[in-house]
Amino acid sequence: MITEDIVQEEKKEYTTLNLGPTHPATHGIFQNVLTMDGEIIIDAVPTIGYIHRAFEKLAEHRPYNQITPITDRLNYCSSPINNMGWLMTVEKLIGCEIPKRAEYLRVIIMELSRIADHIVCNTVIAVDTGAMTGFLYLFQWRERIYEIFEEICGSRLTTNIGRIGGMERDFSQSTWLKIETFLKEFPAGLKEFGALVNRNRIFMDRTINCGAISADRALSYSFSGPNLRACGVDYDVRVMNPYSSYQDFDFNIPIGKAGDTYDRYMVRNDEMYQSLRIIRQAIDKMPKGNFHADLPDFYLPAKEDVYSKMEALIYHFKIVMGETDIPKGEVYHSVEAGNGELGFYLISDGGRAPFRLHMRRPCFIFYQGFTEMIKGRMLSDAILTLSSMNVIAGELDA
Amino acid sequence: MLADRLKAKFGDALIQSTKDFDFPVFEFQKSEIKNAIYYLKNSEGFNYLTTLCGSQFPEAEKSREYNVMYQLHNFTTNDRIRLKTFMPEEDLKLNTITDIYDAANWMEREAYDFFGFTFDGHPNMTRILNMAEMNYFPLRKQYPLEDMSRDDKNDKFFGR
Known part of the structure; x- marks a missing residue:
């Protein structure tokens, strides 16, 4: 027997919509083949x-120190965190203790890049809801952060910052000055952006309940980082498995409740203030000492020594040609990257290059939840959900 | 101790338990790995699948050439463990764990894409990062870094 409902159902035609691969609203190369019922996904x-x-x-196929530039290209909004994650993995494998000062310098760099990462994500959420002004206002602060990176390592986006065993150089006087200025002036800029967006009626109407996911589902999808914390799970690698002296600092983990776009936005917003707190503490507690470990097998000797000392020349040659011995073993190390737990699983057979390197890329893993998050919502919500998850194409595809 | 409980529960299916740096590592027989993961999630509180990946050891004995590694995390006690299973090239079939952790879906597809492991019961066992037409598994050690199927590259221009 054919009832009225089934007849209705059969009449209904779904549209297939190809969102991407290059769509101006998706900020990256993502393809989604959507089945649409009118405006509903x-x-x-x-x-x-x-x-x-x-x-x-x-x-x-690459020696260990030449893999750092590859990690730059994972999440290119916060390359330094990826660099540090990789360097710490290698340091764990070779069992090297790095000086406190180097760890604190790394913490400053990592927190600065976390701010840069969150600025990109949060301002883009604002742009997708129609607020271009905030984006332009806040992006100048990201520019300041890149100037600091430029001062430290010479490059801005793909930084290749740090070396196995520490930092390539200590911060210069002008770097410290720039960081101080940044710490002094950025909170006002962030507050201004917050005043424009956080309690904005239009913004709240667009983002609350948009792309929500429950904590259970998020855990099943192995969400991590701000996306998981927005669901109310206080998982942060910096606290669960402290690395690089994070246990020395006092900071909070902001969490959300509903796991929707608004909570993800607010978690990132609050994390920026926490990052500022960490940087402040790191500067105040900055230990004296060397900025790199005494690790001649992996850490390049100073250039003037290479030209004048035999031993330095030999080490330089061995490092550049990748001829240093490295212990055999399997090691996993993870850091809290801009959008989640970035892990490196490294198998070494003692050769010049890793035998196997697997990267746990947070984007690759949590992007699986995207389908579930946008089902039954409008197309415009899908765009917003995508940008609030901060899926970075470089990390997704590796 | 977790190792003792696993030994009591799985007997000989638990081939060995070791510690690699800060990670307890348990090696299981391939047929039991899914049961072990199910048990660990539901009775031991390992609620989070950190990662999953394959690897290949061409130098090893034939029965231990291919390996799949699972990393689980218990958020309550903050324990991380690694599970492993080895298999020969002729038998790269495993049971999917997508019904235990949803996150395993793409990770298993990646393992298939790179090494050719197939996961029984997986909802969509296709390549994920490489193109569907690819006819080899690029992360196996016998394949060189550069794509062999290309004929538009002249070695002369690359100094070879």
């Missing part, structure tokens, strides 16, 4: 891999 099939560069294969 019925189903979404994400296709990824458009910028796959085979990092895991590439890493098997």
Whole structure:
């Protein structure tokens, strides 16, 4: 027997909409084949891999210190955190203790890049809800952070900052000055942005309940970082498995409740203030000492020594040619990157390059939850959900 | 101790338990790995699948050439463990764990894409990062870094 409902159901036609691969609203190369009922999303099939560069294969052919630039290209909004994560993995493998000063310098750099990462994500959420002004206001602070990176390592976006065993150089006087100025002036800029957006009626109407996911589902999808914390799970690698002296600092983990776009936004917003707190403490407690470990097998000797001392020349040669011995073993190390737990699983067979390097990229893992988060919502919510998850194509596709 | 409980529960299926740096590592027989993960999630509180990946050891004996590694995390006690299973090239079939952790979906597809492991019961066992037409598994050690199927590259221009 055919009832009225079934007849209605059969008449209903779904539209297939190809969102991406290059769509101006998606900020990156993401393809989603959407099944639409009018403006409502019925189903979404994400296709990824458009910028796959085979990092895991590439890493098997490069000496350890040449893998740092590869990690730059994972989440390119916060390259320094990726660099540090990789360097700490290698340091864990070779069992090297690095001086407190180097760890504190790293913490400052990592927290600065976390701020830069969150600025990109939060301002883009604002842009997608129609607030261009805040984006322009806050982006000048990201520019300031890049100037600090430039001062430290010479480059801005893909930084290749730090070396195995510490930092490549200590911060210069002008770096300290720039960081101080940043710490003094940035909170006002962030507050101004917050005043424009945080309690904005339009913004709240657009983001509350948009792309919500429960804590249980988020855990099942192995969410991490701000996306998981927005669901109310206080998982932060910096606290759970402290690395690089994070146990020395006093900071809070902001968490949300509903796991929707608004909570993700607010968690990131609050994390920026916490990062500022950490940087302040790191500067105040900055220990004296060397900025790198005494690790001649891996840490390049000073250039003037290479030209005048035999031993330095030998080490320089050995490091550049990748001929130093490295212990065999398997090691996993993870750091709290801009958008979650970035882990490196490294198998070393003692050779010049890793035998196998697997990167746990947070984006790759939590982007699976995207389909579930946008089902039954409007198309414009899907765009907003995507930008609030902060999916970075470089990290997604590796 | 977790190792003792696993030994009591799984007997000989738990081949060995070691510690690698700060990670307890448990090696299971391939047929029991899914049961072990199910048990660890539901009875031991390992509620979070950190990562999953394959690897290949061409130098090892034939029965231990391929390996799949699972990393689990218990948020309550903050314990992390690694589970492993080894298999020969002729038998790269495993049971999917997508019904235990949703996150395993793409990770298993990645393992298939890179090494050719197939996961029984997986909802969509296709390549994920590489193109569907690819006819080899690029992370296996016998394949060189550069794509062999290309004929538009002249070695002369690369100094070779």
